[in-house]
Amino acid sequence: MLSRRKMLGRAGAMTGAITAAVAAASVSRVAMAALPEPVLQTRPDTMPPLVPGTGRPYNPVVTLNGWTLPWRMNNGVKEFHLVAEPVVREMAPGFKAHLWGYNGQSPGPTIEVVEGDRVRIFVTNKLGELHSVHWHGQRLPNGMDGVTGLTQPGIPPGKTFVYEFVARRPGTFMYHPHADEMVQMAMGMMGLWITHPKAKHPLIDEVDRDFCFLLNAFDIDPGAYTPKIMTMLDFNLWAWNSRIFPGIDPLVVRKNDRVRIRVGNLTMTNHPIHLHGHEFLVTGTDGGPTPKSTRMYEVTTDIAVGQMRQIDFLADEEGDWAFHCHKSHHTMNAMGHNVPTMIGVDHRGVAKQITRLIPDYMVMGERGMKDMTEMEMPLPDNTAAMMTGTGPFGSVGMGGMFSVLKVRADQPRGDYRDPGWYPHPPGTQAYEWTGALAEPARSPADGGGAMPPAAKPAREVEVQARKPTGGHGGH
Template sequence: MVSRRDLFTGAAALIGAGVVSRVGAASLPEAVIMQSAATQVPPPPPNGRPYNPVVTLNGWSLPWRMNNGVKEFHLVAEPVVREFAPGMKANLWGYNGASPGPTIEVVEGDRVRIFVTNRLPEHTSIHWHGQPLPNGMDGVTGLTQKGIQPGKTMVYEFEAKRPGTFMYHPHADEMVQMAMGMMGFWVTHPKNPNFMKVDRDYVFLLGSYDIEPGSFVPKTSTMLDFNLFTFNSRVFPGIDTMVARQGERVRIRFGNLTMTNHPIHLHGHEFEVTGTDGGWTRP
């Protein structure tokens, strides 16, 4: 049994260890920026355990560097310009030049270290949605950490213990920050790359925005009356095609962090639910 006092004491220790000093900032991994809205071909893993990479629809996967056996990523929270469709752009908030942010791919059992730099005009944090991790790494401002102030960098570190489909998003002024597009996908692949193996593996986040004609900024106070329903912040006819050959087994991982439901239908196909947030529903 962990007492409330011990819980917050432990969280405070992690917070103190997580703030990056000026000296430490000089050794941060490169913050790769991607502003294209085209689907990027996922490269095979350059090191670490093998896995079958996913394809992020109209997006990309974040590269990492290995540091003494730890996978290090660098996320930058910042204002971005997202092309919803050809000729239609919006001023959003996101990560590494895009909204949603890049997909993070790791393997079950990986030790992961994520540096988060804040270039927003207000404090932020990142919550690793659905993942079992230390309380101090959960990213809830005012409860498990102090907010990452503008111009500052914080490091999160934990073990990716469970394979599955996850998401990341702020827990700092989240009603505004998530409505502005701050979210991303996280995939933890199983140790055995043949477990639940498929021929095609796609990921995308459902999004809902209210952007008035002639405006370029979402209305963050809208709760239900949206006028744009997106796949990875893209609308028809700007959504890339999910391609498969006849007879191939296809997995589509999708998540919804919006304020409303977002039903979808795959015309002419039969499909089954094999996993939910944080794990598989069948062996």
């Protein structure tokens, strides 16, 4: 693994001559004379923004639990080197997955350029099958679009192709395979592409902090390491940049910072992404910045499959604010769908005995799912608890697509280090009431109706519902 200092040092350096094998389309022989040395990263931490040392200046993004790919300038062209390869990704502390990605990590590194840049990307295939890279949302020559069999031959194992085009418009984009897509994307192959405006843009405001991440999902059995690539809907791990809570870093900002968050969705379903304590504007999609006449303040934005959303807001409320997908099953980890409901039944002693014989046995707790975080149930090796994470007041009881926006008045400008938990000023926090209480008003058990039934049952029957053990297959 390379240190950040070494990465920055190599961003503009020329490396030794390694001949490129094949070009994806018409690229000059001079351009293929030497490859930039690939820069690798295996740490799962959020890396500091990569301030451009060459080319036109811009305010760089911060990739949540990720990093930005350095480049070199070669006769006015920005050159990058992506390596498609198997990787090991720590999804949460103590839980690692065997995935596919780029340059040592899944998702791959973020690529940042400026509108008008001519960009050349060398893609080396270290997988055991054909590969190609599609530059999702980009305007480019058809032969550079990266669709195996349609616009180019697939990149054979061990070979390198070259993609070259001009970044024609600013915005938030993605890259991902268009070769054996179901397998390669299910294994974690994807990355972000950010094109910054070359000058002040009437629809793109300047911000102090600019975060980005991708939504992805996996189906990995408890105790296993490799995703099940044939899964279509019943995923058990909902991730941001291949990380699950409590492995997702917080988004740390200074009070009154203007903040931008860019989110792309490469899962198999939509995600309503919700921010606590603030309102935001949807200021961009993968089609570009949104017209100001279409913007309205929201606290949740739904991101469909294959879409990007860019949100802007003023971080003017101090605190530790939850930031998550609002689909409740997407804020859990390693959840089986055929789990029987046992609400109201004290089965903790029995469950501990059964798990000694059946390690992956799990049922909903008598008080709901969250009390499972208190039961200290044994887990298989290399897995994550369904709901976990410890806050200043105990178990957070969340997993999956969940993080925290940390807003602090005393956070130094440009400092992304975690400031710790927010100290609530006196009188600003919920507390236990020990005084007298009036009887609360309750809704009557019997419902009314404009048209009463002609006949009522001879005796009242209380319906008892139980979740079917067959899972979600019949929904």
